[in-house]
Amino acid sequence: xxxxxxLKLIVFTGWPGDGKSELSNKIENNSYSIISIDDLRKEMYxxxxxxxxxxxxxxxxxxEAILQRDRILSLNKNVxxxxxxxxxxxxxxxxxxxxxxxxxxxxxxxxxxxxVNLTVKDEERHKRLELDGDLIAGKQSIKxxxxxxxxxxxxxGPDTNLIFLENNTLEDQLNCKDYLMNKL
Numbered sequence: 512x513x514x515x516x517x518l519k520l521i522v523f524t525g526w527p528g529d530g531k532s533e534l535s536n537k538i539e540n541n542s543y544s545i546i547s548i549d550d551l552r553k554e555m556y557x558x559x560x561x562x563x564x565x566x567x568x569x570x571x572x573x574x575e576a577i578l579q580r581d582r583i584l585s586l587n588k589n590v591x592x593x594x595x596x597x598x599x600x601x602x603x604x605x606x607x608x609x610x611x612x613x614x615x616x617x618x619x620x621x622x623x624x625x626x627v628n629l630t631v632k633d634e635e636r637h638k639r640l641e642l643d644g645d646l647i648a649g650k651q652s653i654k655x656x657x658x659x660x661x662x663x664x665x666x667x668g669p670d671t672n673l674i675f676l677e678n679n680t681l682e683d684q685l686n687c688k689d690y691l692m693n694k695l
Contacts (some may be wrong), residue, residue, distance in 0.1 A: 515616075515619050515620060515621040516587075516619065516620050516621070517620070517621050517622070517623050518584055518587065518588070518589055518590075518615065518620055518621070518622050518623070519543075519589040519590070519622070519623050519624075519625065519695055520580070520584070520589070520590050520592070520605075520606070520608065520622055520623070520624045520625070521543075521589070521590070521591045521592070521624075521625045521627055521691075521695070522591075522592045522594060522596055522602065522605045522606065522624075522625070522626050522627070523535065523591065523592065523593050523594065523596070523627050523629060524594070524595065524596040524597065524602070524626060524627065524628050524629070524663055525595065525628060525629040525630055526595065526597075526630075526636060526649075526653050526656070527595065527636075527640060527645070527649040527652050527653060528631070528635075528636035528637070528639040528640040528643075528645075528649055529629045529630055529631050529636060529679070530629050530631060530639070530679045530684060530687075531593050531594070531595075531629055532547060532549065532593050533684055534629065534676075534679070534684055534687055534688060534691075535547070535591050535593045537684055537685070537688045538591060538688055538691065538692070539591070542588060542589050543588065543589045543590070543591055544583045544588050544589070544590055544591070545590075545591045545592075545593055546576050546579050546580060546583070546590060546591070546592045546593065547593045548572060548573075548576060548592070548593060548594040548595070549593070551572050551575055551576060552569075552572050555571060555572060555575065556568070573601065573604050573605075576592060576594070576605070577604065577605070577607075580592065580605070580608075580611070581610070581611040584608075584611050584615065584622070585611065585614060585615075587620065592605050595652075595656060596626070597656045597659070597660045597661070598659055598660070598661050599661050599665065599666055602626060602666050606624055606626075606671055608622055608624070623670075623672070623695070624670060624671040624672065625671070625672045625673075625674055625695060626663055626666055626671055626672070626673050626674070627674045627675075627676060627691065628663040628673070628674070628675050628676065629676050629679050629687075630675075630676070630677050630678065630679070631678060631679055631680065632678060635678075635680060636649075637650075663675070674691070674694060676690070676691075
């Protein structure tokens with residue numbers, strides 16, 4: 512029996528300022544494409560992007576991310592979704608791949624799924640948010656998300672691997688990248 516080629520779907524989860532975008536950009540290359548929820552939010556809502564009603568104004572963003580995910584996977588490329596993904600509902604949305612997996616399976620491709628939780632100490636997170644000019648908005652977002660946050664350990668999605676990268680400082684990001692590339 513012929514061995515199937517494997518594609519990867521990686522979803523980063525963590526608070527604003529935990530290094531998801533930074534690490535995504537370090538990993539991006541010809542075989543990985545990034546879907547940034549922050550970029551989609553800014554494209555779709557422009558100046559209003561920091562005042563969105565949750566979840567109703569976020570659903571179109573997640574839907575667009577899923578459309579892009581399936582398009583990229585259909586091109587035989589790995590996908591990284593750069594998102595806070597702080598609830599099971601959002602994680603389920605990203606990892607519900609039954610339709611695209613049927614197409615991939617027909618083409619002798621399979622899909623490996625990874626939820627990667629990135630964390631840093633509050634001091635480091637605040638420093639990063641301040642450097643980006645988003646300290647106040649970032650803290651407000653975290654406060655809103657904490658009300659319904661669900662620990663990644665609680666996510667038991669089908670065939671999804673869980674990886675934790677704790678205290679991922681900027682100095683440590685290359686090690687995180689190497690660790691992920693070797694682990695995946």
